[in-house]
Amino acid sequence: MNRVVVVTGASAGIGEAIAVELGRRGDSLVLAARTADALERVASQVGTRTQVVTADVTRRADVERIRDEAIRAFGHVDVWINNAGKGIVRPVLELTDDDLDEMIDVNVKSALYGMQAIAPHFMERGTGHIVNISSFLARVPVAPPRSAYSAAKAALNTLTANLRVDLQRTHPGIHVTVVMPGLVTTDFARHARGSVSATPAGPGSPMKPQTPGEVATIVADLLDRPVAEVYTNPASRALASHYFDDVERFEIESRGSG
Ligand SMILES: NC(=O)c1ccc[n+]([C@@H]2O[C@H](COP(=O)([O-])OP(=O)(O)OC[C@H]3O[C@@H](n4cnc5c(N)ncnc54)[C@H](OP(=O)(O)O)[C@@H]3O)[C@@H](O)[C@H]2O)c1
Numbered sequence: 001m002n003r004v005v006v007v008t009g010a011s012a013g014i015g016e017a018i019a020v021e022l023g024r025r026g027d028s029l030v031l032a033a034r035t036a037d038a039l040e041r042v043a044s045q046v047g048t049r050t051q052v053v054t055a056d057v058t059r060r061a062d063v064e065r066i067r068d069e070a071i072r073a074f075g076h077v078d079v080w081i082n083n084a085g086k087g088i089v090r091p092v093l094e095l096t097d098d099d100l101d102e103m104i105d106v107n108v109k110s111a112l113y114g115m116q117a118i119a120p121h122f123m124e125r126g127t128g129h130i131v132n133i134s135s136f137l138a139r140v141p142v143a144p145p146r147s148a149y150s151a152a153k154a155a156l157n158t159l160t161a162n163l164r165v166d167l168q169r170t171h172p173g174i175h176v177t178v179v180m181p182g183l184v185t186t187d188f189a190r191h192a193r194g195s196v197s198a199t200p201a202g203p204g205s206p207m208k209p210q211t212p213g214e215v216a217t218i219v220a221d222l223l224d225r226p227v228a229e230v231y232t233n234p235a236s237r238a239l240a241s242h243y244f245d246d247v248e249r250f251e252i253e254s255r256g257s258g
Contacts, residue, residue, distance in 0.1 A: 004076060005028070005029055005080075006032065006079070007030070008057050008083050008110065009032075010083070011033035013186030014133065018215075018220070019031055019042055020042070021220045023050070027079075029043075029048065030052075031050060033054070034054065039054065057106070063110070064113070067080075076125065077122075079130075079223055080128070081131045081133065082133065083131075086102070087149045089195045099194075103148040107156060108159070119167070123174070126174075129226055130177070132156055134153045134180050136180045136182045137153055138153035140250075163176050180231045180236065181233065184209060184210050206235045207233055207235045207239070210232060
């Protein structure tokens with residue numbers, strides 16, 4: 001393909017893997033994150049034309065600058081992937097105002113700024129694809145210490161669904177997708193607010209961790225065949241159905257498998 005794709009949070013983890021996979025498939029890339037040297041390292045692995053933008057996506061002006069620099073470099077944007085995000089390790093009763101604010105800023109407002117920055121460009125062109133990287137925890141809050149993170153991703157799922165329905169009415173050529181990974185082997189757990197170490201899957205967890213490359217392949221595939229939403233982990237759909245079938249039973253069973 002020869003699309004122009006913006007990826008936020010592209011300096012590491014899933015965003016880095018998405019950039020490398022899309023570059024391998026022939027797309028031109030705009031890579032955004034806060035750490036310039038890490039972005040340059042990722043850009044050097046991408047074989048296609050790449051523009052690096054150092055930006056903090058919790059600031060609306062920075063997100064608008066990503067859009068402006070992308071259009072200046074490539075003339076237009078085909079796909080915008082809101083991937084930057086951050087977790088937390090803190091139970092509900094210990095959450096501070098700052099905890100909640102940061103989770104909303106980095107996981108919800110960042111993507112809202114992205115959607116609002118790029119949607120007018122897509123509407124003008126009548127085509128485009130917005131992809132928001134959420135989490136399985138947005139659907140099934142099975143990890144209580146992720147508390148405000150899961151809540152923020154649930155808000156992101158809702159905003160994504162609402163935007164999709166709005167745009168489908170007036171601009172059917174614009175796609176809006178939410179991606180819900182399960183456990184992925186990045187430094188996400190180590191970067192989480194309040195984290196002291198990485199938190200691996202518990203013993204007996206039905207969800208086998210995925211590599212960032214596996215998630216990137218799924219994201220790259222859905223750019224060719226857009227869908228409303230996707231769980232990247234094969235175990236997630238059945239777990240989500242089981243959860244919504246009977247939340248109380250699910251929670252009792254989860255305690256039992258402790
Ligand atoms: N790993 C998992 O198990 C998992 C599971 C479900 C969903 N997810 C979601 O997948 C996405 C990527 O996570 P990951 O696992 O790749 O995490 P990661 O390895 O910690 O990478 C996070 C990326 O986001 C960037 N970022 C963080 N805050 C930012 C900010 N304010 N402005 C700009 N960039 C920012 C980081 O770059 P800089 O530090 O350079 O800014 C980095 O490139 C997140 O939305 C996460 O919630 C991850």
